[in-house]
Amino acid sequence: MADAGAPVGPESPVMANVAFTVNGKRRELDLDIRTSLLDAAREHLHLSGSKKGCDHGQCGACTMIVDGRRINACLTLAVMHQGSDIVTIEGLGQPDNLHPMQDAFVRHDGYQCGYCTPGQICSGVAVLAEIEAGIPSHVTADLNAAPEATADEIRERMSGNLCRCGAYSNIVEAMTEIAGRPA
Amino acid sequence: MKFDTPATQNPIDQLKVIGQSVNRIDGKFKTTGTAAYAYERHDVAPNQAYGYVLGASIAKGRIRAIDDTSARAAPGVVTIVTTLDTPPLALGQMNYANLFGGAEIAHYHQAVAVVVAETFEQARAAAFLLTVDYETEAGRFDLAAEAGSAEPVGGDSGEGSDSGPGDRVGDFEGAFAAAPVTLDHTYTTPDESHAMMEPHATIAAWQGEKLTLWTSNQMIAWSKGSVAKILGIPKENVRVDSPYIGGGFGGKLFVRADAVLAALAAKAARRPVKVALTRPLIVNNTTHRPATIQRVRLGATRDGIITAIAHESISGNLKDGPPETAVDQTKLLYAGAHRLTGMKLARLDLPEGNAMRAPGEAPGLMALEVAMDEMAEKLGLDPVEFRIRNDTQVDPGNPERPFSQRDLVGCLTLGATTFGWDKRNPKPGQVRDGHWLVGLGVASGFRNNLLAKSGARVRLEVDGRVTVETDMTDIGTGSYTIIAQTAAEMMGVALDGIVVRLGDSDHPASAGSGGQWGANNATAGVYAACVKLREAVAQRLGINSADAVFADGVVRSGNRAVPLCEAAASGELVAEDAIEYGDLSKKQQQSTFAGHFVEVGVDIHTAEIRVRRMLAVCAAGRILNPKSARSQVIGGMVMGVGAALMEELAVDTRRGFFVNHDLAGYEVPVHADIPHQKVIFLDEPDPQSSPMKAKGVGELGVCGVGAAVANAVYNATGLRVRDYPLTLDKLLDRMPDAA
Numbered sequence A: 001m002a003d004a005g006a007p008v009g010p011e012s013p014v015m016a017n018v019a020f021t022v023n024g025k026r027r028e029l030d031l032d033i034r035t036s037l038l039d040a041a042r043e044h045l046h047l048s049g050s051k052k053g054c055d056h057g058q059c060g061a062c063t064m065i066v067d068g069r070r071i072n073a074c075l076t077l078a079v080m081h082q083g084s085d086i087v088t089i090e091g092l093g094q095p096d097n098l099h100p101m102q103d104a105f106v107r108h109d110g111y112q113c114g115y116c117t118p119g120q121i122c123s124g125v126a127v128l129a130e131i132e133a134g135i136p137s138h139v140t141a142d143l144n145a146a147p148e149a150t151a152d153e154i155r156e157r158m159s160g161n162l163c164r165c166g167a168y169s170n171i172v173e174a175m176t177e178i179a180g181r182p183a
Numbered sequence B: 001m002k003f004d005t006p007a008t009q010n011p012i013d014q015l016k017v018i019g020q021s022v023n024r025i026d027g028k029f030k031t032t033g034t035a036a037y038a039y040e041r042h043d044v045a046p047n048q049a050y051g052y053v054l055g056a057s058i059a060k061g062r063i064r065a066i067d068d069t070s071a072r073a074a075p076g077v078v079t080i081v082t083t084l085d086t087p088p089l090a091l092g093q094m095n096y097a098n099l100f101g102g103a104e105i106a107h108y109h110q111a112v113a114v115v116v117a118e119t120f121e122q123a124r125a126a127a128f129l130l131t132v133d134y135e136t137e138a139g140r141f142d143l144a145a146e147a148g149s150a151e152p153v154g155g156d157s158g159e160g161s162d163s164g165p166g167d168r169v170g171d172f173e174g175a176f177a178a179a180p181v182t183l184d185h186t187y188t189t190p191d192e193s194h195a196m197m198e199p200h201a202t203i204a205a206w207q208g209e210k211l212t213l214w215t216s217n218q219m220i221a222w223s224k225g226s227v228a229k230i231l232g233i234p235k236e237n238v239r240v241d242s243p244y245i246g247g248g249f250g251g252k253l254f255v256r257a258d259a260v261l262a263a264l265a266a267k268a269a270r271r272p273v274k275v276a277l278t279r280p281l282i283v284n285n286t287t288h289r290p291a292t293i294q295r296v297r298l299g300a301t302r303d304g305i306i307t308a309i310a311h312e313s314i315s316g317n318l319k320d321g322p323p324e325t326a327v328d329q330t331k332l333l334y335a336g337a338h339r340l341t342g343m344k345l346a347r348l349d350l351p352e353g354n355a356m357r358a359p360g361e362a363p364g365l366m367a368l369e370v371a372m373d374e375m376a377e378k379l380g381l382d383p384v385e386f387r388i389r390n391d392t393q394v395d396p397g398n399p400e401r402p403f404s405q406r407d408l409v410g411c412l413t414l415g416a417t418t419f420g421w422d423k424r425n426p427k428p429g430q431v432r433d434g435h436w437l438v439g440l441g442v443a444s445g446f447r448n449n450l451l452a453k454s455g456a457r458v459r460l461e462v463d464g465r466v467t468v469e470t471d472m473t474d475i476g477t478g479s480y481t482i483i484a485q486t487a488a489e490m491m492g493v494a495l496d497g498i499v500v501r502l503g504d505s506d507h508p509a510s511a512g513s514g515g516q517w518g519a520n521n522a523t524a525g526v527y528a529a530c531v532k533l534r535e536a537v538a539q540r541l542g543i544n545s546a547d548a549v550f551a552d553g554v555v556r557s558g559n560r561a562v563p564l565c566e567a568a569a570s571g572e573l574v575a576e577d578a579i580e581y582g583d584l585s586k587k588q589q590q591s592t593f594a595g596h597f598v599e600v601g602v603d604i605h606t607a608e609i610r611v612r613r614m615l616a617v618c619a620a621g622r623i624l625n626p627k628s629a630r631s632q633v634i635g636g637m638v639m640g641v642g643a644a645l646m647e648e649l650a651v652d653t654r655r656g657f658f659v660n661h662d663l664a665g666y667e668v669p670v671h672a673d674i675p676h677q678k679v680i681f682l683d684e685p686d687p688q689s690s691p692m693k694a695k696g697v698g699e700l701g702v703c704g705v706g707a708a709v710a711n712a713v714y715n716a717t718g719l720r721v722r723d724y725p726l727t728l729d730k731l732l733d734r735m736p737d738a739a
């Protein structure tokens, strides 16, 4: 919002060049600096697997894995990611070459409409990596022990990914199965 | 195909593919982000511009003027269409507030302009440069305050529940006065939002007079007609396409502002335009489940036989809008000689109230099934036993009309044994697990099964694959998969030999997705088309279709065996048909039933409520795919937990809008709120419903769950809350002593 009295009028958008790696490929874009990382992917790279459920960091549908950590791509500007290594749902696996987590979602029916699903899967992969890395959560009882991929840990860490279709019970089963696999 | 006598043995009964828990055929697309939803169809039309919708910032009144000078001059702006530039548009089907056009404002966030620009960021920035001059009018926004002036009204949810202003059987008042044990309580349910994860979105493109909308919509044929009506163009000039829909729950049954504004904007811009409603706009711009005030009266003999049952509900809506039909299930769920159901409707100036998953039953059972729990306690009866004593196998208001099938008793008894109901302490507030007070609750689930005409086209392609085309939608329900299963079973081919194309208005019109009628009707339509295709195949192969057996890609008759694909060797075979129904559902009542069981823990110190276990036992006809059907049920159960514990649109009764209009303010259940959920289906193919012998299950899951949660909270704490949602502030000052 402009301050009261400040002149508002036609100003050309400020553009900036940004380069990052998306799913292993270097991508370079000239973007209006107001472009979110989510819209850079969806509207400019036509990688629309990452979904826009709210554009406000309230739903998790836009989750991507950036430099190894999951983030809400709607809450970050693309130009803040110069040099970042970005993995989207399209980078995890493809229809005929599913990532184990994608495959587990299919077998456990961990989705219905599918709109939250890419976000759930990206979060799911990152959550198991977080647990593996020993990062504690709100429900970790013993901060000195290594956290485990219990149902409670999974539910807590996945709670930023809303699913209005209510596939939660199946998502937890899919993730538990993957977590239980030998590395 | 006319279905007017009960189904006999047919190829579906082989259950080689139907009835199997196969994985969804669209799963690999949804899990890889390659299923394209409406806003993502970059390839369908070149040079798409971005539309950004501005909503009214008053609830009632009119617009004096809109100054768009600076917005038009803003960078990248292609065009702007304001509501003042447009005459009031006609209403679409089951639509009660204007979607656009004219100066009048009927509700908050009604669309007042769409700004079209080269990029989303430019359109958004320019939209905030519009200055709208409003003349505000006083409105009515408070249901409780208007309840006294509400008028008796009949109504239909459009989704299988309808009721008159006052439906009577026998002498309710007399029987209630004479009953030795009575209950009279009022329950309230709040306004709720669908909150589907995919915002309403549309890409519109004109080619001359022809309009195509790539959109997110549950009911393709309705919407094609509505778009034509709203825009005043011939229906033949409209095509609607919705292959993937990111959830609807009734919120996408109808055409909404995204579709209309994309069409108008594309016309003005002379190029394709895409529009998504922003999340904060959705709650007030679109529809919601209306709040209710429900009074339930029960009279019973001392041994727990209901003699008098009354259920009355007050809800509110815009002018000409329907009531929430919360009393309908009470006409059918329990026995009782003397009955009364009635509805009243208050005129409100809040956004449009309309269907949300199980309209009527979802809020209705939240009241009735708590009343049943309270009455059981008054009678000193177990709540499962009380329900069983009052089961009815016939329509209580019309006893010569039986249910086609009804095993509510089986749902309740199997549920009780499976859940460990015998361990429930009937005295509330007794069971502790550390700092948790633990309680169990039960409720019946009920939802009607609806029959609606549904068409499909099937092709046997030259390469032997079978393609199914229908305008049926898959809103997460599993339509793609159960339709493929139906065609595979009928044509005797493997599931991966079936291609399913959905959601296109150029395909035969189906029943669509709503009122849990999609699965049974849409697959029955595919069955009908496959029967025709089988005849065409037999004819071409010179086989008698009556004794032809289609299995393993081969058609057999007598000692002949011909590969199915040979029938298409000289060219594709195409068959089209629809299922149409006679009056079977009038002669016998078709409904679905559930027993819902819930265990909760309530924190003795903070009154925080946690759901610990959930079970639903469902009797809902043949289950076409137990895996996807189970998902429908657990999804309903999640929504039921939301309704019981957290979901409430907060009304600003002075300014007239829903305040918590985004996903941070409107809380829905998250992972941490939901435990493992168990679902059991009773095996009961219903030959009255269709050749598929299936019924709906997509809404049964939400029906009754909220009450089971509330009853469990009572059993845990001894505190009865009759105003949903059960937030901890309603318990805290009454919690039992922690000691």
Ligand code: FES
Pocket: A051, A052, A053, A054, A055, A056, A057, A058, A059, A060, A061, A062, A063, A072, A073, A074, A075
């Ligand atoms: S779209 Fe990013 S959190 Fe909802």
Ligand code: FES
Pocket: A110, A111, A112, A113, A114, A115, A116, A117, A162, A163, A164, A165, A166, A167, B197, B246, B247, B476
């Ligand atoms: S699958 Fe529909 S919102 Fe999760």
